[in-house]
Amino acid sequence: MRRLLFVLCLAVAAPWAFAQGTSNTVELTPTVGYWFGDTISRGTINTVPFDVTVDDAPSYGFRIAYRFTPNWAFEGFLARGRADLITGHRELFGGQTQVGRMDMTTAEANMEVSFGHSRLVPFLAGGIGAMRLEPTLYAAGGGTLSSDTRLVGDFGGGLKLFFTPQIALRFDWRGHSVNIDNRSDCGWWGDCSYDRNWLTFTEVGLGLTFVL
Numbered sequence: 001m002r003r004l005l006f007v008l009c010l011a012v013a014a015p016w017a018f019a020q021g022t023s024n025t026v027e028l029t030p031t032v033g034y035w036f037g038d039t040i041s042r043g044t045i046n047t048v049p050f051d052v053t054v055d056d057a058p059s060y061g062f063r064i065a066y067r068f069t070p071n072w073a074f075e076g077f078l079a080r081g082r083a084d085l086i087t088g089h090r091e092l093f094g095g096q097t098q099v100g101r102m103d104m105t106t107a108e109a110n111m112e113v114s115f116g117h118s119r120l121v122p123f124l125a126g127g128i129g130a131m132r133l134e135p136t137l138y139a140a141g142g143g144t145l146s147s148d149t150r151l152v153g154d155f156g157g158g159l160k161l162f163f164t165p166q167i168a169l170r171f172d173w174r175g176h177s178v179n180i181d182n183r184s185d186c187g188w189w190g191d192c193s194y195d196r197n198w199l200t201f202t203e204v205g206l207g208l209t210f211v212l
Contacts, residue, residue, distance in 0.1 A: 021070040021117045022211075029063040029170055031207035035081055035104075038199050044180055045145070048137070050087060054102050054199065057083035063170075063207065065112060075110040075125060077154075079203075085135065103134040106176065108154055119162045126155035131178050152178045160209060172205035 037054040045052065061079030068074065085100040108129030114121050131152040135145045156174035163169070178199045 021067065021114060021121070023067060023069055025067045026212045027063070027065040027067065027073070027209050028212065029065075029207040029209040031061045031063060031079070031170075031172070031205045033059045033061065033079070033081075033172070033203050033205035035059050035083070035176075036202040036204075037083055038201060040180065040199060041197055044197055045135070052099065053086050054201075055084040055086050057081050059104075059203070059205075061106075061205075070117070071114050073112045073114070075112050075127075077106070077108045077110060077129070079106045080104070085137070098138070100135060100137040102136075103132075105132040105134075106130075106152060108152065108176075110154065114160075121160040121162070121168075122157065123160065124155075124157045125172075125174075126153075128153045131176070133178070133180075150178050150180060152176055156203070158205075166211045168209040168211070170205075170207040170209045172203065172207070174203040174205070176201045176203060 034056065035058075036056050039051050039053045040048075042049060042051050059079050059081030061077060063075055063077050065073040065075040081104050083102050083104065084098050085102055086096045086098050106129065108127050110125045110127030112123055112125040114123040116122070129152050130149050132147060132149050134147040137145060154174050154176045156172060158170060158172040160168040160170050178201075179197075180199045181197045
């Protein structure tokens with residue numbers, strides 16, 4: 001009887017033990033998220049002589065990953081969001097004024113490394129890509145400023161909780177840093193590091209992963 005129970009337990013546990021982290025599989029993950037904003041310093045936008053904060057905002061996106069080893073995968077990420085542009089301070093009861101909005105489209109290519117093959121799989125991921133910034137200032141008569149595409153780098157981690165070998169709930173925490181410096185006086189060696197202005201967003205994302 002004990003031997004029969006042991007065999008049944010192995011039969012139930014085997015799919016969980018070997019399904020997560022299978023080589024040559026594709027993971028599709030539609031996501032929703034929330035991006036915590038950052039402040040654009042005065043002078044970065046030529047027509048705005050004051051600091052402007054890109055406010056916190058929701059986003060939606062899609063991740064697709066190809067797992068080429070049990071622990072390593074190449075991932076593509078596409079996300080879209082719209083945030084208010086505000087002035088003022090974030091202290092308690094501090095006054096804020098909405099001066100516009102920012103549409104942001106982000107495309108990134110990442111490497112992901114996961115740890116373990118159980119139902120709960122932690123992972124780290126990072127990479128680079130491009131972010132399309134499309135600002136609109138209400139103070140400028142509702143007109144749209146010139147859009148721009150800038151380099152973005154990201155790094156973070158998360159967890160995957162597998163309900164079945166093919167379906168998992170995925171949680172992501174990422175930092176996305178965008179180079180928004182617009183100066184060209186970088187010196188003879190082309191070193192602009194002391195002039196660069198980076199806009200950093202913190203993303204908290206939730207998605208449903210389908211393993212094919």
